Structures are given as C-alpha cells and as structure tokens.
Amino acid sequence: MTLTLNAVDATGMIISNNQDFSGAEWESYTALKENWWLTSGDGTKTVYFKAKDNAVPYPNIALPVNDTIILDTTPPTITIVTPENGSSTTTHTNLTIRANLYDATSGVNTSSVTIIFNGTDKTMDNNTIINPNLVMYQAPSLTDGTYNVSIIVKDMAGNIAYKNWSFTVTTEEEETGEETEGGTTGQPTTQPVVDNPPVISNVQHSPTTVTDADMVTITATVTDDNAIKTVTLFWNNSMDSKEMSKQTGDVYSATIGPFPGGTKVTYYIMATDSSSQTTTSSTYSFTVQGQTTPSPPSEEEKPVTINLTIDIIAVGEIKNISLKEYETALEEIKIIAADNLTDVKVNIEKLTEKPADVAKPSEKVYAYISIETNAEQEDISSIIVSFKVEKTWIEENNIDKETIILLRYHNNEWQKLSTAIKNESVEYVYYEAEVPGLSMFAIVGSTLTTQPPLEPLTTVYFTQPLIIYVIIIGAVAVSLTVVFLLYYRKHS
Incomplete structure (x- = not known):
C-alpha cells in the first residue's frame, strides 16, 4: 500500500x-x-x-x-438459505426466500446486495428486505416448477461473494380408495395437504419502561402445525435484524440495545416454518426514557500509557521531555546524560491504583506514576521531574500544599524526594523534584495541622490567714534589714 x-x-x-x-x-x-x-x-x-x-x-x-x-481481504459469507438447495415445498403463496449475510472485518455493504429470483432482479422489489444481516424476498404467487436464486454481496472493502441455489414448488397428492383383499379399489382422489403458516402471539418487551442503560429482551410465542425453521426480530425500519432463540416451550427471545434516550424503537417479528411459509407480526414499539449523561471519569481514574523514544542524548546534554499534552500529572522530565546515549526509550504510565505488591504511603495520594527507561542508571547523571497538583484536590482534602512531595518506591519502601514549589496558577500548584533513578512514584501530601487550644489561665486566690502571714514575714524581713544597716554604720 x-x-x-x-x-x-x-x-x-x-x-x-x-x-x-x-x-x-x-x-x-x-x-x-x-x-x-x-x-x-x-x-x-x-x-x-x-x-x-x-x-x-x-x-x-x-x-x-x-x-x-x-x-480486509476475506469476502463475506452467505449462509442458511431458505428454501434449502434442492428442496421441495408445497407453498405457492408468500413463499420466503432468504439468506443470512455476515462479514467479520469491515462489514456487509448493503448497497451492494443483489438478489435475482428466476432471472429477475428483485433487489428493489417492495417484497424485498436487505440489511447487514440478511437478504429476503417474499414471492407472492408461484406455480409448480423449479426456481433459481442468485445472491451477490460485497463487504465494505470491496470483497465479493456469490450464492446460487434452486428449489422446487410442487402440489402433493394422496391416493385414497377402498381397500379389498386384492388391494386398493376405487378411483383415487386428490386431498390437499394441511400445512398452515406459523402463528405469532404474546409479543412483549422487557423491561416495560426502557431507559438508555437497558438491554431490551423481546419475547414471543410462535407455533406451527409442523415445525418452525426461523424466527427473526426486525427493528430500525428493517435495517437491523437478529435471529430469535428458542426458550422453553414455544417461546422465542432476542435481546437488543441499549438505545439513546428519547429514541422510539419500532419492531416486528417474522417466523418461517419448514415449508417456507412466513408470518409477519404486527409492529410494536417502545420509547426510551430520559437520557442519562454519565459523569466523565476523573483524571486519576483513567490509565494513561506513554511510550517515547529519544534517538540521541549527548553527554552533558539536558534533554527536556514535555508531557503537557498528555493526561497525567507530569509536566516535564529533564534527563542529563553522563554518557552519549542512543535510542533511549522512556515509558510512562499513570496508574489508577498502586500495584498489589506495593505498600500504601502514609500520606494522602494524588497520583501513582511509573517511569521507566532502557538506559542504565550510571549513564544518567541527573533526572528532574516536574509535576502539577490540582488546587481543588488540595482544598477538598485539606492538604497543606507545602507538604506535597514526590515519593519513589525503591528497595521495597517509599523514599521521600526533595521537592520544591515552582509556581502557581489559578488551577494548579507546580512542583519540581530531583530523582536518583526511575521507578514507581507517588505524588502525596499531608493534611493541615491545627494548633492545640491554649490552656486557660489559672487564677490563684489567697485566703485571709495566708495574707496575714505574708505581711508578718515581710515586716520581719524589713526589721532585720534596718538592724543590719545600723550595725554596719556603727562599726564602720
């Protein structure tokens, strides 16, 4: 190509x-x-x-x-033809000629399907149904004889498939007469063989009230005086169809959906018996209730894998790997080479949760990230990882932004790395950390600590006797001081 x-x-x-x-x-x-x-x-x-x-x-x-x-180099397949090749049928009116279509890769191109019945193109006939799963033509009236069917179909890649077969329409007769000792006497009489078309009843869908999250199961009771060959559910204006499978008794079912909210889904059922007689049910419908819009997964809920290749990193060169366009907490990785490096592969994976064999950090975790490279650790002199943390996460979890750091899982334990705040924006706080090697990392933070309340002041109340003792002791102390001063002056 x-x-x-x-x-x-x-x-x-x-x-x-x-x-x-x-x-x-x-x-x-x-x-x-x-x-x-x-x-x-x-x-x-x-x-x-x-x-x-x-x-x-x-x-x-x-x-x-x-x-x-x-x-797609494989043509579609055409299977389960009705009536079968080489078979005979006594049905002369409303005989169903059909074949199932299938293409596993690019799908059936319905605009390419052609059905030719006994030399006449019936593709655009009002009695013809074509969808990605089948082609079907209902012949209104047939006489005794042999009929040929040809089907041509292409897939979306242009691969073509053909199917040709034939069947015979006959009128069966039974001879009746009086039986005598020598054999049967009397004139033979022609008796029509009784073979009624299928009967479809009790058509229902479940659940009764359908939402856009529901798969819908259609059930119906289908009976016939001989044998049922196929029961097919049609919906979306006959553009979609599905074979119904037999359950207990004469009940057949098929499950379809889900459908967008507000959609009105109309459907009907077509049953064919072993004589290729067909019955089509009335048309039924249901309306899908209120469309629900699921919340988009948050950033930390979506795993992201990034595989990068750097062809050359010269010794001493600072290689900046920008990661801003990816949905991770990482902004940039700087690699400083200690030797000339070629074909350096850097594999980054943002994990939705830590691996089972890794211990959980004691701090609150913002994100788990795995960073690996095929370069040897001794060939890299320095690695600097820049990352960002949403302010909404900081506020909702009561995190002190000064405590947010990058942890590295090494030797079966989490190691704290020196991390510094670079700047802030309206939505994010940006950090930078130097890492000794690549491994599993976690961005974590600790909750804000509150100061313990001050102890209330204690007021000391002196009782009256205690005050008297204090006054007496004070007076004695003053008296001794005066005596000492007089004695000192007299002898000086």
Whole structure:
C-alpha cells in the first residue's frame, strides 16, 4: 500500500508497524511511501511515523504519530438459505426466500446486495428486505416448477461473494380408495395437504419502561402445525435484524440495545416454518426514557500509557521531555546524560491504583506514576521531574500544599524526594523534584495541622490567714534589714 505523509521542515523519517519502532531505520523524508507492507492477517492495522530535521549538532525529532486502517481481504459469507438447495415445498403463496449475510472485518455493504429470483432482479422489489444481516424476498404467487436464486454481496472493502441455489414448488397428492383383499379399489382422489403458516402471539418487551442503560429482551410465542425453521426480530425500519432463540416451550427471545434516550424503537417479528411459509407480526414499539449523561471519569481514574523514544542524548546534554499534552500529572522530565546515549526509550504510565505488591504511603495520594527507561542508571547523571497538583484536590482534602512531595518506591519502601514549589496558577500548584533513578512514584501530601487550644489561665486566690502571714514575714524581713544597716554604720 502507499502511505501519504506530511511533516514540515522534515529531512528524515522512520516508519514502523510497531509502536516502539523496533526493526525500523531512519530514511530520507518523502511525502509518499510506496509499497508499504502491513502485518499479515485481516483486522485493524496501525502504522507509526516520526520525522526529524537536520539541526546541528543534534536533530529535532517530532513526537510519533499514527494512523489506523482496517485490512480486509476475506469476502463475506452467505449462509442458511431458505428454501434449502434442492428442496421441495408445497407453498405457492408468500413463499420466503432468504439468506443470512455476515462479514467479520469491515462489514456487509448493503448497497451492494443483489438478489435475482428466476432471472429477475428483485433487489428493489417492495417484497424485498436487505440489511447487514440478511437478504429476503417474499414471492407472492408461484406455480409448480423449479426456481433459481442468485445472491451477490460485497463487504465494505470491496470483497465479493456469490450464492446460487434452486428449489422446487410442487402440489402433493394422496391416493385414497377402498381397500379389498386384492388391494386398493376405487378411483383415487386428490386431498390437499394441511400445512398452515406459523402463528405469532404474546409479543412483549422487557423491561416495560426502557431507559438508555437497558438491554431490551423481546419475547414471543410462535407455533406451527409442523415445525418452525426461523424466527427473526426486525427493528430500525428493517435495517437491523437478529435471529430469535428458542426458550422453553414455544417461546422465542432476542435481546437488543441499549438505545439513546428519547429514541422510539419500532419492531416486528417474522417466523418461517419448514415449508417456507412466513408470518409477519404486527409492529410494536417502545420509547426510551430520559437520557442519562454519565459523569466523565476523573483524571486519576483513567490509565494513561506513554511510550517515547529519544534517538540521541549527548553527554552533558539536558534533554527536556514535555508531557503537557498528555493526561497525567507530569509536566516535564529533564534527563542529563553522563554518557552519549542512543535510542533511549522512556515509558510512562499513570496508574489508577498502586500495584498489589506495593505498600500504601502514609500520606494522602494524588497520583501513582511509573517511569521507566532502557538506559542504565550510571549513564544518567541527573533526572528532574516536574509535576502539577490540582488546587481543588488540595482544598477538598485539606492538604497543606507545602507538604506535597514526590515519593519513589525503591528497595521495597517509599523514599521521600526533595521537592520544591515552582509556581502557581489559578488551577494548579507546580512542583519540581530531583530523582536518583526511575521507578514507581507517588505524588502525596499531608493534611493541615491545627494548633492545640491554649490552656486557660489559672487564677490563684489567697485566703485571709495566708495574707496575714505574708505581711508578718515581710515586716520581719524589713526589721532585720534596718538592724543590719545600723550595725554596719556603727562599726564602720
């Protein structure tokens, strides 16, 4: 196949069917890449592309992009034809001719379906139904004879399939007469064979009140005086159909949905017996009640995986890996190389919860993040991780923003890393931490501490006798002081 590429100022490119570009090599940039081979087998295929310029000494390499297509080389299948090939039927009116359609990869292209009955194109006939699951034509009136059916169908990739078969319409007769000792005497008489079409009754849907979150089960009782061959549920103006499966007794059921709120779903049932006689039920409907809009998952509830490849990091170079476009708490990773590094892979995963074998930190956890690289630790002189924390999380959990740090899980324990606030915005507080190596990390914070209430002041009340004693002791002390001073002057 041919790839159409677009990169501004690109001089080199690398293309791969693998996300990690394993086995791929850089080549000169061109807007068209011809004769590109996808991986073998039908299904969804993804091609990955990176481009670089010729900046000196180290080229700038754009983040990888990718595109996805569906490879389909297998034609659709046409199965379960009615009436069966080579069979006979006594049904002359409203005979159903049908076949089931199926394509597992790209799906049936309904606009390509053609049904030819006995040399006449019946595709656009009012008695023909075509949808992605079946093609069916109901012949109003047939005479005895052999009839040929041809069906042509393509899938969305253009693969084509054919199905041709034939059947016979006959009038069965029974000979009756009086039986004598020598055998049967009398004139034979023609007796019609009794074979009524199916009867459809007791059509219901469950639940009775349908919401946009409900799967809806349609049930019906289908009986026939011989045998039921198929029971089919049709909805969406016959554009969708599904075979109903037999439950207990004569009850058949099929489950469909869910449907968007406010949708009116109309449906009917068609039953065919072993003689290819068909009965179509009345049309029923239900309206899906009030559309509910689920809350989008919060950032920490959505796992995110980022796989990056850095072609060259020169010794002493600071390589800035911006992560702002990804839905993680990380803003940037700076890697300073201690040696020349090539083909450096950095794998980042934001986890919805910690691994089962990892202990839970004692602090309140904002996010768990795994950062790994194929570079040896001794080849990296420094790694700086920048991250952000929502202010709403800080406020709702009563977190002291000064206590928010980055933890590293190493040697079966959480290690606290030196973390500093860089700046703030209306929505976030931004932090930076230097890490000794890559591993499992957790962004955590501690709750605000409140000062304990001051002890109430204690008032000491002196009783009257205690006051008297204090006065007496004071008077004695003053008297002794006076005596001492007089004695000192007399002898000086």
